[in-house]
Amino acid sequence: MAGKLFIGARLRAIREAAHATQAAFAQRLGISTSYLNQMENNQRPLSAAVLLALAERFDIDIATIAQSDGDRLLSALNEALADPLFDALAPSLQELKLVTQNAPSFAHALITAHQAYRRNSEQLASLDGRLAGGLSEPTPYEEVRDFFHFLDNYVHELDTAAEALAERLGLPRREPGAAFTAHLESRHQVRVMQAPAEEGIIRGFDKEARVLRLHPYSPAATRHFQLAFQIAALEAEAEIAAILAGADWRSTEAVEIARIGLTNYFAGALTLPYRAFHAAARELRHDLELLAARFGASLEQVAHRLSTLQRPGFKGVPVFFARIDRAGNITKRHSAAKLQFARFGSACPLWNVHQAFEAPGRIIRQLAETPDGERYLSVATEVAKGGGGFNAAQRRYAITLGCEIAYARDFVYADGLDLSNRADFDPIGISCRICERPHCHQRAMPPLKAHLAVNHDRREIVPYRIV
Structure with a gap:
């Protein structure tokens, strides 16, 4: 390890995810309960022996254990504190790390407060003749962006469900357009038709008639994704609702934007199933064009999917x-x-x-x-x-x-x-x-x-x- 690793909050999260008491967790790591307690409270750094034990017994990725959420949160906090508003208070990098590692909720609260301050300042500086209500609130788009950002852009429940469905459909061996169309017809009695080009819609679903219309001139990768999106909307509704219910949203608009984002996530994971895509990325050395050709996807879909390969114990x-x-x-x-x-x-x-x-x-x-x-x-x-x-x-x-x-x-x-x-x-x-x-x-x-x-x-x- 380069330097001392103080990640008490993360170590505690790993233990709680394993549903283990401190005594049981310490026993599996081969250390004393008091030593574990000290590490969880950042009184002692994580040792190399404990790091190896975590990797072996809890399937933890050593290379990323000190990164991920901490890096993103530290970067966001550091940017917020770069504001001249905090000139008189200049915390060191070590102090910032201590905050993000030990009090991540406090760091998120400070970042949110700074965002509200900036929005107020920018609105007032514009002098547009009126003061809008609710200036301290983030926009729905910003709220959803941060939601995915701090999820590490990986949603385990949706990812694994989409991968299981892809396996049942024979993907990626089958051509995705044919597989998705057949599944919609057999499972959901949904017919796939062309939309009139003059309407300009990419995808339109008539719930009553059970008809899905796609733009006739969309690229194949776009049609594949829109078919996968419709499958997600019909089959992952309960999982998506549960995820949305577990977050603290400020507006109904943010909820609906997030719903679209989570449905898109399922569609991407269905089109590019995790393990098959992970293996292909390594085999083809992340060649975007070859990956797009193999999975019938676009370059953007492939690049975006590469950024979501964050499955615990099986990261890209x-x-x-x-x-x-x-x-x-x-x-x-x-x-x-x-x-x-x-x-x-x-x-x-x-x-x-x-x-x-x-x-x-x-x-x-x-x-x-x-x-x-x-x-x-x-x-x-x-x-x-x-x-x-x-x-x-x-x-x-x-x-x-x-x-x-x-x-x-x-x-x-x-x-x-x-x-x-x-x-x-x-x-x-x-x-x-x-x-x-x-x-x-x-x-x-x-x-x-x-x-x-x-x-x-x-x-x-x-x-x-x-x-």
Whole structure:
């Protein structure tokens, strides 16, 4: 282990998940009850022997035991405390780790309070002539985004249920469109038909007539996913309702958006069943195009699914995934890697995901290093969503997928790159508002906590120096 590992809250969660008392859990680990108690209360660090015992006897992944929720929560808390509002209070990284490890609920509460503060400030600063009610509440979209973010983008109940159904349907050996259509007809008496192209709908379900209509010009991968979505809506309703009931929602809109998100999750897990997809990803070295061809999916569906391979004891390579529009807005995001996306502002302009719009149809590779010294392999490509001919509107996005450099050899995209030459790594940040790089020719704004020096007699690329 690198450094001392204080993960008392996580250790306690593992024990409680095993439904074991401290005495029984300690006995299985081969330690005393008092020693376990001290580790759970972060009075002593987790030892190498205990870590190995956890891996052997409780099927715990050693490589990720100190990451996952803690990394995401630490990143979000660190970003919140970068606000000048907290200038007089500068907790150290060790103090922040202690909070996220020992009092995660408190950390979530502080982040929520900071989000409310920012929303109030932004509304007031806009001076749009009116003060809207409920400014302190997050938007439903933000609420659902954070719900999935802190679930690690993995929903075990839905994932395993979808995988079991995929096995019964013979996937991925069968062509998914035919398998899904036959299942809807035989199990639910639902006929699949083409929708009139002029209606412009991707999927429409008539409950009374038991008819599912799909856009006639949608790509095959889109049709497959919409068929899987309808199966999820008909068969996973109870599981989804139970998951929604277990969360503390602020609005009915958030509940309904989350319902769609969970149904989408089941559809993705049905189209790309966990174990088969996990094995194929390793076999094909995460080649997005080959994976898409094997499972009848799109590049975006494959990249997104790779970010959900977080099943306890059977995890995939920890990756980050994001979808970005031309304006730089991150419309989808998740990271199982150390890289965590900014909660406010656009993505770093030096990140290769922006270049994808300049090279349609190509996969662009980048070796990148963040200000904390972590290095990554990042790949990006443009995707278009449309169908319907020359006059039909098309939505264009760029998607990016990447991993920490330690895992780069598991990706075909690392072939031919010099992973040992630090000079080949581009310096990128998370977002300008929290990036502390003093010299960046693409900086849009100074970092929040920076002091600036302005020389009126000297002009460089950026009109100020960060001191």
